[in-house]
Amino acid sequence: MAKQPHATPMLDELEKGPWPSFVTGLKRLAKDKDYVVDLLGHLEHSYETKKGYWKGGTVGVFGYGGGVIPRFTEIKDENGEPRFKDAAEFHTIRIMPAPGMHYDTDTLRKFCDIWDKYGSGLIALHGQSGDIMMQGCTTENVQKAWDEINEMGFDMGGAGPAVRTAMSCVGAARCEQSCYDEALAHQKIINQFLDDIHRPALPYKFKFKFSGCGNDCMNAIQRADMAVIGTWRDNMSTDEALAKQWFAKHGLNELINDVVSMCPTRAIQLKDTKDVRKDAHVSSVAVNDSQSLEIDNKDCVRCMHCINVMTGALGPGKDKGATILVGGHSHLKIGATMGTVVVPFMDLKKEEDYEQMVELAQNIIDFFAENALEHERTGEMIERIGLVNFLEGIGVEIDANMVTNPRMNPYVRTDGWDEEVAKINAKKAAA
Amino acid sequence: MAQPQMRKPVEYFLDNKKYLHPKLAANYGNWKYHDRPRPGVLHHVAHSGDQVWSVRAGTQRQMDVHTIRLLCDIADKFAEGRVRFTIRSNIEYIVSDEAKVAPLIAELEKNGFPVGGTGNSVSMVAHTQGWLHCDIPGTDASGVVKSMMDALFDDFKNEEMPNRVRLSTSCCEINCGGQADIAVVIQHTKPPKINHDLVANVCERPAVVARCPVAAIRPALVNGKPSLEVDEKKCICCGACYPPCPPMQINDPEHSKLAIWVGGKNSNARSKPTFHKMVAAGLPNNAPRWPEVNAIVKKILDTYKADARPWERMADWIERIGWPRFFEKTGLPFTKYMIDDWRGSRYNLNASAHVRF
Numbered sequence: 001m002a003k004q005p006h007a008t009p010m011l012d013e014l015e016k017g018p019w020p021s022f023v024t025g026l027k028r029l030a031k032d033k034d035y036v037v038d039l040l041g042h043l044e045h046s047y048e049t050k051k052g053y054w055k056g057g058t059v060g061v062f063g064y065g066g067g068v069i070p071r072f073t074e075i076k077d078e079n080g081e082p083r084f085k086d087a088a089e090f091h092t093i094r095i096m097p098a099p100g101m102h103y104d105t106d107t108l109r110k111f112c113d114i115w116d117k118y119g120s121g122l123i124a125l126h127g128q129s130g131d132i133m134m135q136g137c138t139t140e141n142v143q144k145a146w147d148e149i150n151e152m153g154f155d156m157g158g159a160g161p162a163v164r165t166a167m168s169c170v171g172a173a174r175c176e177q178s179c180y181d182e183a184l185a186h187q188k189i190i191n192q193f194l195d196d197i198h199r200p201a202l203p204y205k206f207k208f209k210f211s212g213c214g215n216d217c218m219n220a221i222q223r224a225d226m227a228v229i230g231t232w233r234d235n236m237s238t239d240e241a242l243a244k245q246w247f248a249k250h251g252l253n254e255l256i257n258d259v260v261s262m263c264p265t266r267a268i269q270l271k272d273t274k275d276v277r278k279d280a281h282v283s284s285v286a287v288n289d290s291q292s293l294e295i296d297n298k299d300c301v302r303c304m305h306c307i308n309v310m311t312g313a314l315g316p317g318k319d320k321g322a323t324i325l326v327g328g329h330s331h332l333k334i335g336a337t338m339g340t341v342v343v344p345f346m347d348l349k350k351e352e353d354y355e356q357m358v359e360l361a362q363n364i365i366d367f368f369a370e371n372a373l374e375h376e377r378t379g380e381m382i383e384r385i386g387l388v389n390f391l392e393g394i395g396v397e398i399d400a401n402m403v404t405n406p407r408m409n410p411y412v413r414t415d416g417w418d419e420e421v422a423k424i425n426a427k428k429a430a431a
Numbered sequence: 432m433a434q435p436q437m438r439k440p441v442e443y444f445l446d447n448k449k450y451l452h453p454k455l456a457a458n459y460g461n462w463k464y465h466d467r468p469r470p471g472v473l474h475h476v477a478h479s480g481d482q483v484w485s486v487r488a489g490t491q492r493q494m495d496v497h498t499i500r501l502l503c504d505i506a507d508k509f510a511e512g513r514v515r516f517t518i519r520s521n522i523e524y525i526v527s528d529e530a531k532v533a534p535l536i537a538e539l540e541k542n543g544f545p546v547g548g549t550g551n552s553v554s555m556v557a558h559t560q561g562w563l564h565c566d567i568p569g570t571d572a573s574g575v576v577k578s579m580m581d582a583l584f585d586d587f588k589n590e591e592m593p594n595r596v597r598l599s600t601s602c603c604e605i606n607c608g609g610q611a612d613i614a615v616v617i618q619h620t621k622p623p624k625i626n627h628d629l630v631a632n633v634c635e636r637p638a639v640v641a642r643c644p645v646a647a648i649r650p651a652l653v654n655g656k657p658s659l660e661v662d663e664k665k666c667i668c669c670g671a672c673y674p675p676c677p678p679m680q681i682n683d684p685e686h687s688k689l690a691i692w693v694g695g696k697n698s699n700a701r702s703k704p705t706f707h708k709m710v711a712a713g714l715p716n717n718a719p720r721w722p723e724v725n726a727i728v729k730k731i732l733d734t735y736k737a738d739a740r741p742w743e744r745m746a747d748w749i750e751r752i753g754w755p756r757f758f759e760k761t762g763l764p765f766t767k768y769m770i771d772d773w774r775g776s777r778y779n780l781n782a783s784a785h786v787r788f
Binding site for chain 2 (some may be wrong): 010011014016017018019021022023025026028029043046047049050051052053054055056060061062063064069071074087090092095097098099100101102103104105106107108109111112113115116121122123124125126127128133134135143146147150153154155156167169170172173174178181183190191194195198214215216217218219220221222223225229239242248254257258262264301302304305308309311312313317330331332333334335336338373374375384
């Protein structure tokens with residue numbers, strides 16, 4: 001039995017309503033833990049005064065320079081003593097889940113037992129960083145809890161100016177739209193950069209995210225310094241039985257309005273089956289006895305829309321890999337930036353292909369470490385130095401897929417033009 | 432005295448194969464198609480002929496160990512002891528026997544976990560740590576989200592929206608919650624209040640000066656002590672100076688407001704990905720239930736639901752109807768603060784005769 005709970009009239013309001021309540025969970029923990037009794041008092045004080053009261057500090061584990069988020073209370077009495085003394089320290093340990101956030105229940109129960117013993121008993125599944133957030137632990141217990149978690153086979157996530165915990169979608173494990181082995185890519189990248197995760201020494205954070213297709217369920221283009229987005233080069237695949245089944249259920253209006261008209265590059269047309277082109281880059285599938293969808297794969301941008309609508313009837317092709325973008329990040333400091341294409345297509349089929357991706361990532365991180373200013377993300381760095389300088393730095397050739405359109409201003413010195421054209425022609429001739 | 436022997440960490444990152452449901456492991460990379468037999472359930476069919484049903488349920492994200500153990504009990508009973516989580520903190524149970532789907536749903540709902548969040552539903556809000564744990568929060572995302580999901584409970588459990596709806600909530604302008612169809616984000620409205628007694632001891636002053644996006648901060652001697660000063664005419668109240676220098680207190684119980692943004696889209700489907708745009712601000716940080724925020728979120732969602740065509744995400748819908756009609760239909764005021772003046776802003780202005788009447 002824990003000590004008497006503090007009155008929490010404001011938090012009590014968050015126990016009302018049908019959605020699962022984190023306050024109810026905290027109160028259950030507070031039955032046995034003085035730590036959580038005071039945590040609830042601390043949080044109620046924030047609700048009353050509309051301010052946060054945790055300050056950072058330095059808490060870590062032996063051998064690592066980051067991964068623990070230290071928190072010390074700032075709610076003090078007149079003598080400078082913590083008012084909620086049992087929750088005066090509330091550190092979080094970031095732990096990397098397996099790719100795709102799959103668990104067996106043994107593992108989750110072990111996490112619970114460890115955190116029940118050493119921590120608050122509160123675990124966030126998952127933080128926005130993609131980590132298991134073991135929330136709330138005293139300085140004294142951080143190392144003990146960590147040792148047991150690490151013994152289970154889990155490693156600590158990133159924090160501060162470091163390579164961060166990565167995220168990958170469910171992908172090949174359960175999605176027909178998966179275009180590469182997201183978990184393998186995720187695993188290879190993290191294993192390459194463990195040192196950069198655990199010993200923060202970069203200009204600022206660096207995030208990897210892996211999405212198996214253009215639906216980008218991991219928000220990689222918006223959020224990751226290096227986004228790996230599954231795609232394919234050859235023709236879309238089709239399945240006539242599923243296409244006819246879809247048409248029988250949804251009809252012509254939906255086919256026109258929801259599929260054909262919504263293609264962003266007008267690559268799909270509905271045609272009489274006898275009129276469908278036989279070109280090598282055309283995919284087609286009959287939807288009934290007389291009509292077919294005709295898709296010009298040269299025009300298709302692999303956006304995923306028609307595949308999302310007619311799952312199974314339409315699908316990615318067989319020559320799969322990924323488009324790689326660099327430089328996504330949120331607002332601070334220059335405003336949010338999306339990633340920019342730096343590799344339009346990278347094969348991701350064989351083991352060596354994945355090694356090639358890791359090598360690219362290493363080049364990018366090396367360049368970032370050397371050239372970014374303190375607290376500057378890759379997107380900001382590229383904006384400052386220009387994409388061409390960045391590409392030259394990482395040894396990647398330019399490609400017209402990297403731009404929305406060519407430059408719209410004449411403010412560029414072009415006296416190297418002839419040499420550039422000669423180089424391009426020489427390369428074409430050699431190919 | 433000898434130091435106690437410290438354990439060296441084992442550094443490695445694990446394979447996920449041993450955590451996969453057996454049917455997922457067996458059909459890895461070999462799925463054919465999926466459909467959704469009912470809201471909250473995905474049905475995947477593999478080329479091998481194997482089928483799995485994934486049942487998705489909402490959680491409170493930060494969970495006490497009792498809740499997690501309960502979720503594990505349910506997995507042991509119905510789902511061969513395996514679970515996975517989505518990016519929005521929904522839990523997924525995978526079952527290979529269709530007959531188990533209905534009892535699993537009943538068990539989850541009996542224990543208070545709503546089944547839904549698939550397809551054209553409003554999924555759980557991606558959110559940040561807030562007052563519970565963050566060192567710089569302007570609000571408590573967990574509380575905002577709890578009150579919001581109470582209001583959107585039926586929209587989570589049903590697939591009645593034109594397309595999927597993704598929400599986020601962030602406790603400061605760093606926007607850790609991420610881009611979303613609708614995002615609720617703190618928007619400070621006053622420059623930081625500086626505790627000059629502490630700056631010299633706590634802050635690395637050049638680093639703080641460098642953080643400011645508008646160069647409004649400069650070193651200064653205040654009351655004989657090295658400190659910093661802010662040009663309040665330049666200050667955009669973003670709070671970027673606060674994390675490296677906590678004495679520059681940006682959070683204000685009254686003047687830290689909430690803003691609402693719409694039209695962020697991570698997917699490449701149809702249009703390219705988009706960032707969300709500000710459509711409301713100045714909302715009070717009204718803990719514990721934030722009714723003013725919830726009323727506007729609900730109003731935007733109701734308008735979208737009634738007006739958008741099938742498969743139009745929030746951004747697609749607004750692109751079709753235009754921003755003037757978005758503001759007209761939602762009843763939200765279009766103010767001068769929504770006209771961008773940050774770098775690149777003129778790309779956000781209408782440089783055409785495209786005007787809807």
